[in-house]
Amino acid sequence: MRSYRIPLFMMAMVLLLGLALPMVTHTAAAATSAAESKKLIYDQANLLRPQEEEALTRLARQYAPERQTDFIIYTTNNPEGRDVVKMTEDLYDRKAFGYNQPYGNAVILTMDMYNREIYLAGFGKAEQELNDSRLDKIRNKITPDLAVGNYGIAFEKYIQLSYDYMGYKFGTTPDNLLFQFWFQLLVAAAIGGIIVWIMAYRSGGVITVSRATYEDSSVSGVLDSYDNYTHTTVSKRKIEKSSSSGGGGGTSSGGHSHSGSRGSF
């Protein structure tokens, strides 16, 4: 039975680590929340009920310290019909959002009820961590709820997704195959299968000699050679620009650059 111990031991280690690691990662979340009184939700179009606004504020405050970022929601009836991007930039310039510092990290969702347009913008480090394509993904996920008027649910998703996406590194997103359990299991099973197959294959002994074993290196080698250049062929291919349907980011009149995603609902 001795021989069963090694694999069983490995499985036990996996289970133990599997239980221990998430606990370690989530203790960091219990940090203090600063700026209790700071206003994060500007519901000028009155899309939210008071309880919803309260719940969203609580959620934004809870996540702010972990990402060092303000999660802002701005709704407006926009009677003058101003541009949604301009309104977002002006809001940032005027309110100087940013966690613990003016003009710091912030992500802003702007609802233009006049043109039925939505704009998502990332300022500060959120310009990188929530780049155009990530903001596009978030916008696409909340647009169905906005279209049917489930604003509370859509805004909650926006805060949740912005928070999630800011945690993903090296350009990955939660949609990446790497984060799908079935894919992880498939890769793990393939690794297991290959290693066990190699073990079984090697159990009968393997060839351990190579050409160097029998080659007489004192006389073996290249006697003669030529490398005649004949011609060159060139092919070209147009580089696909990553197109952002929502319009992408820009720079505010206050000189603050940002990422962005624009669309209608």
Next chain:
Amino acid sequence: MPVIDYKCPNCGSSMMFDSATGALSCPSCGRQDNIEQLPDPLKKQVFTENEVQQYHCPSCGADIVTEPETSATTCSFCGSAVVLGDRLVGDLAPDTVIPFAISKAQAEEAFRKWCRNGLLTPAGFMSADRIKSMTGIYVPFWLYELHNLVEVYGKATRVRSYTQGDYQYTETQHYDVYRKLRLDYVNLPLDASEKMNDELMDKLEPFPYEQLKEFKTPYLAGYIAEKYSYDDEQLVPRAKEKTQPYIDSSVSQSLSGYSSVSYTDKQVDTTVRRADYALLPVWLVNYDFKQKNYMFAMNGQTGKVVGKPPLSKGKITAWFAGITAAALLGMKFISWALGGDFL
């Protein structure tokens, strides 16, 4: 008298080759004779071919029952080491021999250890208590010296890629290439016994050639020896087949640096410079497990064991599950490090 035996000049017992000292030694009185200085009795004898049909033990007179390939064995009645001289002369005279360095007891111990280390073998097999027989055999090999002159013509490309403006350019430079190589292989071993499994014998390599000795019959005393079933010309195709991947690898190495190479012409001119008839030491293990017979071979110098052991379905499953679980943990860890959820 084609049957040679090795009587101890002191006490008259049958002497045997001793793998520990490399000498012909007497188990009764401990006399040790240096084989390299010993006159080989074979050299003094003259046989006419196919004269002998029946061999008799010089010690007890019993018939020696052998297979037609056997050239050395022990008398099944009195245990004396006997060498059948007429199967080791003329065309059948070996040039060289690598004597055994591992005794029967050491071979058995090494085999048991190998069984214990089998990660996928059933527990019952690992105890290695069903060894049916353990036979030390000098297996006939041809050691070839092959000289190859290789000429290849081909078309090769070097690919460079760069971006300019909105375009990605791929520039391919084309070359006509030629290589002429000399590739000499020495002491390339090929087993010349019909009985031995070629694949098994190939895996036993390498044999330590620094132990190669001029052939003398006392090295065989106490072991089984066989004569070749295929002569040096018959095995040349197999020798070429064996060096084919070596040549291919040398050619492609000489053309490294190109992105792609396609051969338009490739010629290999092989000359067999010499073929030495050598006897190489192999322990053969017959093993009984669950009414099935398994055959293993061990290099009589290095102790390397080859042969397909039975595999346990339970252990394969356990290892597969263990490694898969560990790999899954690794994947989970990567996904967590990238910002994903752990569970």
